[in-house]
Amino acid sequence: MKLLIICSVLIQLSYSAVPGITGPLHASCKVAWNWPQTDCKIVHSKIISQINEWATDENCKDGGEKCLYKLVSQNDKQIKATHTTPVKFYVDDLSFDFIQSNSGCHVDGFSTSETWYAILDFGTNYCNLHNLITGSGLDKIQGYVEKTSDDICTQFSSADCEKY
Numbered sequence: 001m002k003l004l005i006i007c008s009v010l011i012q013l014s015y016s017a018v019p020g021i022t023g024p025l026h027a028s029c030k031v032a033w034n035w036p037q038t039d040c041k042i043v044h045s046k047i048i049s050q051i052n053e054w055a056t057d058e059n060c061k062d063g064g065e066k067c068l069y070k071l072v073s074q075n076d077k078q079i080k081a082t083h084t085t086p087v088k089f090y091v092d093d094l095s096f097d098f099i100q101s102n103s104g105c106h107v108d109g110f111s112t113s114e115t116w117y118a119i120l121d122f123g124t125n126y127c128n129l130h131n132l133i134t135g136s137g138l139d140k141i142q143g144y145v146e147k148t149s150d151d152i153c154t155q156f157s158s159a160d161c162e163k164y
Helices: 002-014 040-053 124-135
Strands: 028-035 069-075 078-084 091-100 105-113 145-147
Touching: 028 124, 040 069, 040 078, 040 091, 040 105, 040 124, 091 124, 105 124
Parallel strands: none
Antiparallel strands: 028 105, 028 145, 069 078, 078 091, 091 105
């Protein structure tokens, strides 16, 4: 019974603002990217390639978390994947939603911890997404813009993506 009450309170809190706490109440991150002169097919392809390149733990032997990504599903409008942390094996769910405009591509990314009690994550959910974008070189394409904040991305401003 106590567990049921605690879960109910936590669910209620997750849908309401808590004074003094900014950002999501569950470890997660929303990021929006724009490539004003790039077709979404190119962006989509590069993200898929990077997920596949970092599928094993080989890239994390010397530290960092640029490894253990797994493609879950894909279509022209969405990619779903997971990222597993190489030390504690926590799993985060990732999604990328693609919107093609006349000449450019907009992508909404989301990463969230599967661990129900995760509140703070040292920016891990941000890094899950950011590392795929930078690893694939998408951040080098002319006109690239990334938008997020601590309000929608747990510990974004303190994220260390070389570590996470």
